[in-house]
Amino acid sequence: MKTSADLKRILQNIDHKSYPAYKDTRGSYQFDRYVLHIDHVQGDPFASPSKVSISVGAREAGFPSECYTQYHNKVAMQDYLLRILFAKIEQFNGKARGSGKSGLLGVSRTGQAILEKSALCFGEDGSIIVRMEVGFPARGRTIDARELERILYQYLPDCVHQVLYYEKLSKEKIRSVLELAQDQQFIRQQLEPMGLVAFVANGAVLPRESGISDKPMRGSVAFVSPKEYEVTMELPNKGKIKGMGIPKGITLIVGGGYHGKSTLLKALEMGVYNHIAGDGREYVITKQDAMKMRAEDGRSIQNTDISMFINHLPNEKDTRSFSTMDASGSTSQAANVIEAIEAKSSVLLMDEDTSATNFMVRDELMQRVVSRSEEPITPFLERAEYLYHKLGVSIILVAGSSGAYFHIADTIIQMDRYIPKDITKLAKEEAEAFPLAKSQPAEPQPLRFHRACGQEKLQDRIKIKTMGRDGVSINHDTIELRYVEQLADSEQVSALGYMTVYAMKHLFNGKNTLEQIVESVYKLVEEKGLIAVADGGVPCGLAMPRRQEFYACLNRYRKIRIMDANA
Numbered sequence: 001m002k003t004s005a006d007l008k009r010i011l012q013n014i015d016h017k018s019y020p021a022y023k024d025t026r027g028s029y030q031f032d033r034y035v036l037h038i039d040h041v042q043g044d045p046f047a048s049p050s051k052v053s054i055s056v057g058a059r060e061a062g063f064p065s066e067c068y069t070q071y072h073n074k075v076a077m078q079d080y081l082l083r084i085l086f087a088k089i090e091q092f093n094g095k096a097r098g099s100g101k102s103g104l105l106g107v108s109r110t111g112q113a114i115l116e117k118s119a120l121c122f123g124e125d126g127s128i129i130v131r132m133e134v135g136f137p138a139r140g141r142t143i144d145a146r147e148l149e150r151i152l153y154q155y156l157p158d159c160v161h162q163v164l165y166y167e168k169l170s171k172e173k174i175r176s177v178l179e180l181a182q183d184q185q186f187i188r189q190q191l192e193p194m195g196l197v198a199f200v201a202n203g204a205v206l207p208r209e210s211g212i213s214d215k216p217m218r219g220s221v222a223f224v225s226p227k228e229y230e231v232t233m234e235l236p237n238k239g240k241i242k243g244m245g246i247p248k249g250i251t252l253i254v255g256g257g258y259h260g261k262s263t264l265l266k267a268l269e270m271g272v273y274n275h276i277a278g279d280g281r282e283y284v285i286t287k288q289d290a291m292k293m294r295a296e297d298g299r300s301i302q303n304t305d306i307s308m309f310i311n312h313l314p315n316e317k318d319t320r321s322f323s324t325m326d327a328s329g330s331t332s333q334a335a336n337v338i339e340a341i342e343a344k345s346s347v348l349l350m351d352e353d354t355s356a357t358n359f360m361v362r363d364e365l366m367q368r369v370v371s372r373s374e375e376p377i378t379p380f381l382e383r384a385e386y387l388y389h390k391l392g393v394s395i396i397l398v399a400g401s402s403g404a405y406f407h408i409a410d411t412i413i414q415m416d417r418y419i420p421k422d423i424t425k426l427a428k429e430e431a432e433a434f435p436l437a438k439s440q441p442a443e444p445q446p447l448r449f450h451r452a453c454g455q456e457k458l459q460d461r462i463k464i465k466t467m468g469r470d471g472v473s474i475n476h477d478t479i480e481l482r483y484v485e486q487l488a489d490s491e492q493v494s495a496l497g498y499m500t501v502y503a504m505k506h507l508f509n510g511k512n513t514l515e516q517i518v519e520s521v522y523k524l525v526e527e528k529g530l531i532a533v534a535d536g537g538v539p540c541g542l543a544m545p546r547r548q549e550f551y552a553c554l555n556r557y558r559k560i561r562i563m564d565a566n567a
Helices: 004-014 019-025 071-090 145-163 171-191 261-270 329-342 364-369 384-391 424-431 490-506 514-528 530-534 547-556
Strands: 027-031 034-040 050-056 120-122 128-134 196-201 208-210 213-216 230-235 239-247 250-254 284-286 291-293 301-304 322-324 347-351 394-398 411-416 419-422 451-455 464-466 471-474 477-480 560-564
Touching: 004 019, 004 027, 004 145, 034 145, 050 145, 071 120, 071 128, 071 145, 071 171, 128 145, 171 196, 171 230, 171 284, 196 230, 196 261, 196 394, 250 261, 250 384, 261 284, 261 347, 261 394, 261 411, 291 329, 301 329, 301 451, 301 547, 301 560, 322 329, 329 384, 329 547, 384 394, 411 424, 451 514, 464 490, 471 490, 477 490, 477 547, 490 514, 490 530, 490 547, 514 530, 514 547, 547 560
Parallel strands: 250 394, 250 411, 291 347, 347 394
Antiparallel strands: 027 034, 034 050, 050 128, 120 128, 196 239, 196 284, 208 213, 230 239, 301 322, 411 419, 451 560, 464 471, 471 477
């Protein structure tokens, strides 16, 4: 391996040369207690910054094993180190100047949710690797090696020595990070044995600062559980904690406009992730496989069994294996529900405001005017109990206009000025005066899930471009993900792009089912890390998506063929 002195000599030799001479720096160099890897050099100063990585051995890093041997501890510690590394790097960002992207220093930005990211990873032995971007400096289009020396020999060493060595860090802060992760994991593990699908702690702050900020809103009303649903948990570190336990079954959240219904649902949506201390939702924990459902006009659907909800279409399309390139609100929501069940979601989260009205309910007057025999849609209202009692899928639904769901709900919570109240008994009594239509649909046929996957021929060169959380483009073909609402970070979308391309290259053979493809990719990632799906590429910023989002991504990609394996 070359030394830091070797790299300095290379820089001196190429100083003031044409910018492509920077490629001579590629390789690994031993610095004081860490190794610098120059993985990819940008082609010119205006191109995307160069990719570098830093590896620190387990002995030098010195972190105790509890920081990385248990998955939830490891993810929390990686997240914590990445946060303080980002803050440290920002102090030096842009100090080295020049043309184009000269002097830019970039490492993954973290949000309120704690995610596993490729930017900073612990190895099984406690070693650490950091992946980041550096804009190699230039004057015009000639190399400015002195400025790069400042970055590589002053700025980066300072960041490494202050962040990646246990001896330099606050032991008290590390202890608090680990204790919070352990407590969050404990709550998550208690949901199933307690018969719950979610837990919202008393004192939680659910409202967010604004539509573009995920930080807690100052001065907002703290959450207080109704006594009827208050449960107590004895956490390993924090001790006794109380809050609202949402039981399995069909839960309805109602209330007036602006009273906090959707705010509560949004907190439950994001409760599939752990959150940092001070977020307000540290102890808002939802079953990790919970999936948000909504209408999604215009999405593509391939060979999906939506017959539970839609049958007897006028065009005689087969709804046991339904396909369209431009779904309506009702067909898209039906497909979303079935695909979520296929992805093994045990909880569906829904908001009346973002659902297709005709998919959710048909009132008695409409049923009298348009008879059941003339209506292809069996509304969700008439299938919700089947989903729970037969398939074991719980439902949490926000409703503000239709009281029809009072009849089937097991739990009814009214949000009143952001305070939840149990109104189950009252709502059931009032519902007796408004009976549902007696006609009930026949029980649906068993769902057909397993579908084989194929694809069009891949081009030799594949370009992946992420568009924030809205979607990812693969060779200019866009996968729309803006309505996959539980994606918390654009780096999860980037990861979905790489995972999809990896699956297309290695797993799409016309025989593997979606489940086999998804499980194969996650097995690879769990064994070798997210970077494994890059197939030799050097992306610096990938974040782990859930299996549910990977299923959703594959189901929305118009360029692959999802075939009914039962046909």
